[in-house]
Every structure is written in C-alpha cells, then in structure tokens.
Amino acid sequence: MPKKRPAVESFEELDDAPERPSKSQLKREMHELQALGETLIAMRPAERARFPLSDDMLAAIDETSRIRSHEGRRRHMQYVGKLVRKEDLEAIQAVFDAIEAEKNQRDHAFHRLEKWRDRLIDEGDPAVDAFMAEHPTADRQVIRQLVRNARKEREQEKPPASARKLFKHLRETLVL
Numbered sequence: 001m002p003k004k005r006p007a008v009e010s011f012e013e014l015d016d017a018p019e020r021p022s023k024s025q026l027k028r029e030m031h032e033l034q035a036l037g038e039t040l041i042a043m044r045p046a047e048r049a050r051f052p053l054s055d056d057m058l059a060a061i062d063e064t065s066r067i068r069s070h071e072g073r074r075r076h077m078q079y080v081g082k083l084v085r086k087e088d089l090e091a092i093q094a095v096f097d098a099i100e101a102e103k104n105q106r107d108h109a110f111h112r113l114e115k116w117r118d119r120l121i122d123e124g125d126p127a128v129d130a131f132m133a134e135h136p137t138a139d140r141q142v143i144r145q146l147v148r149n150a151r152k153e154r155e156q157e158k159p160p161a162s163a164r165k166l167f168k169h170l171r172e173t174l175v176l
Helices: 011-016 023-042 055-064 070-085 089-123 125-134 140-155 161-173
Strands: none
Touching (some): 023 055, 023 070, 089 125, 125 140, 140 161
C-alpha cells in the first residue's frame, strides 16, 4: 500500500513553515560553545572571576585541571560545552566586549607613548618642552638624559637600549 503524503495546496505553505536548523548548524553551534568553554578554562582565575558563571560551571572548570587522559578531557570539554548552553551568554559576551575595549584602550595608550618616544628622540628639547607642558609631573632631567643617550645610540647604530628605557620611564610616569 503506498504511503499517504499530506496534501499541500501550494508551495507557499512550505516556505512559511518554520525551518529547523540543520544538524550541521547545530554541531557548529555546539563546537562554538565548547570553544567558549575552552577559552574560559584557559583564563587565569582572576580574569575568570569577572564572568557571571554558575557554580556548576565553575566546578567543571576546576575539574578540568585534574583530567589527564586525552579521551577523558575530550568528553569533559563536551560536558563544559553543555554547561555553557545554560549560562547567560549575553552577559558573558558583555564581559568579553569590556575586556576587548580595555585591551584596545591600553593598546591606544601604548601607541601614544611610542609616538611620544619617537618624537622626543627625533625633535629633542622642543619635544621635551611640549611633553612637559602636557605632563608637568614628569622628571625633565631624566627624560632629557634618556633622549640624549637614545640619539647618541641611534647615531652610532647601537641597539636602542636608551630608547627602551625612555619608553619605560614614560610608561611609569603616565602610570600605564
């Protein structure tokens, strides 16, 4: 006896039916959650404390360090991926975004310091005066000495030890 198929009046009804995600899509999503769990496990405890994680998730993360077997670790990572599904992913993403913003801000500050260092070495005393106008608490004498030494090293084609010291001094002066 032939199978009876449901009567479909038009193909438009098929298009309106909600599509389930494919098995491949579900697998990709599970792998992404598992990768998120691996990222959380790789973090230092101080960094991980910023995330809103459940007690079960924290216990699973702590358990990971005790697992030595490759297959056991693989299965445990799948379990961690399962636990991640129950977490507040939007809050976790917000913390990741905040960390990324802090990193970008820190990188921007370091680039500004590098520009100041290069300007100080290239221009000399006029740049030192401009730097001191912006940062009056800086030690002018130390900066001028480091700039002179860096310029001398550059002229003699020596390694930039004084330029590094100047950068370090600027970073400590501006507390970055």
